[in-house]
Amino acid sequence: MVTLKDIARECKVSFSTVSKALKGSPEISHETTEFVQKKARELGYHPNFAARTLRTNKTYDIGLIFEEKTGVGLQHEYFASVISGIQKVAFQKGYDITFVGGNSLQNYDYFSHALARNYDGVAILSCDFDSQGIVDLLKSDVPVVTLDYYFDSKHSAVLSDSAAGVKELTEYVISMGHTKIAFVHGEDTWVTQQRVGAFKKTCKEHGIKIPEEYFLEVLYHDADGCAEATKKLLSLPEAPTCIFYPDDYASLGGMRALSRLHLTLGKDISIVGYDGINLTSMMIPPLTTYEQNGKLIGKAMADALFDQIEKGSQFTPKKEFIDGRVLKGGTVAKLK
Template sequence: MVSLKDIAGRCGVSVATVSKALNDHSDIGAETKERIRKVANELGYVPNAAAKSMKTNRTHNIGVLFMDDANSGLQHDFFASVLEGFKREVEKEGYDITFISNDRSRPGRDSYLTHARYRRFDGVIIANVHFGDPEVVELVKSDIPVVTIDHIYNDTTTILSDNVGGMTELVDFAVASGHRKIAYIHGADSSVTRTRLVTFHKKMEEYGIETPDEYLMESPYRDTHGAYECTLKLLELENRPTCIFYPDDYASYGGMRAISEKGLKVPDDVSVVGFDGIKVARHIRPRLTTYRQDTEELGRQAGKNLIDLIERPKTTLVQRVVVKGRLLEGDTLKKLN
């Protein structure tokens, strides 16, 4: 195994100089650093992770706690993209990531906090879990740096998609297109759902539009069958809506199937609006009118803020970071005016 001494001998400098150069100390010149790093690469030098961990008191390993009710795992378009952005950001800073097991059926499983301590995670990102779960709350309240995505805890940094801005733009666009009979099939109860629902009601009130109770229905996120069933009920109403908002893009395709089976057309008879802006929605025809969330930036901000909490705890403020998205004007919203 190549040592610092081997590199020092080849470069004609001290072991201390080699160590400082490889750790990017400011008292070593750029030219010297470049020469030492080049020799280190040529010799195949690999830093001793255990020694580095003892010196910095960090393992450079970050835990990821993620789940979803549909058990889609990393096939979950929205969060897979968020996690990819997060992964790229932390790996750029020399960190690895490890998923925290959430299989509660496994005998003798550790709590999330016990798992995190056993793995000696420097920090943890939490996304798309049941945020009221006592084990999640215990982890959030521990001394391990934590960043959450789309859920706010006191004294914890949170990265939020602009749900208020997204719903505002969608309602504005639908109303500007002449729609006043707008139904909303929203997701299961969560802080994201509540934010979107309150914004929907507020905007409709501002426009002086009354939303009948039967226009509001609940279906789990990413559940095409649930959205399909809710849409059938909306289409059976005597005063059926001209436009239906869905909790996410996946759900909207369940709604479109129901509309088609009723012998109706999108958007000629009923307009459809999604939320998320997943890739597949940009390629299927008709193109879905939706609000595209900037998933990569959500992940990048989560990684950046978590590393700041880990490496610069005394100068890093806990904050809420809102990441804006943008409206995608597809072909599923008819202009009535």
């Protein structure tokens, strides 16, 4: 079996340099890292994870909790980009990621699971934060970072600034002359509350009163639900001129309903989404939406989690907001 000492001897560098280069440590130059990793491949080196676990008392495994209700799973493009950002940092540090969750694990005991698997840390992307298993996990000594949910000052949280995003989108729609604006939002979560609150506040600041029937709830990522909500909104005696959807994928259902009514986007009716996924950017016209920087969010989550794993009780929790940007697209008409 090829060892780190064998690689160090072949490369004529120290054992420490080889160890750091194989982990992709920034302490080692790019050229040396490439040279050492290439030599390791040539020699047929394979890391002994069992030995490393015994030596360090770590499993080098991160649990990633991702629950969602529509069954789409990792096909959700926004969450896929967040996971990609987490993976990149984890792999650079020599850690694996284990996915836990799905639409069938409601009320699952995540705390007991984390203890049984001995995760070095857990990243929570989406779940029922009121479930006992999640509450117990957050109250434990297991390093945890959360996405779009702030539990307490002892834990790090990374948040996409949903309130700022919806405010920017609403300001843009109003600047285009719209006052009859409907808001189709996701299920009741902290994120949803932030978005609805920002929408109502921005409209109020512009003297725009939004009737209650303009607010409808569907599940996030639910295209069929948005199709039904769209038909309901357009059947009102005074239909909206613009419809907000909870996310870009869900907006596809609304577009389907509008197409069947022979309405042209950006002309007969206006719509906006949220997330900024690639799929809707390639439409004609492209969807007007708010782009969340998923990979940057994922990187920030990973950095926060590894900060706690590596520093232990000396780490400083942080609450970090990641900004996005409005993509104006072409689905919001300019009203005279």
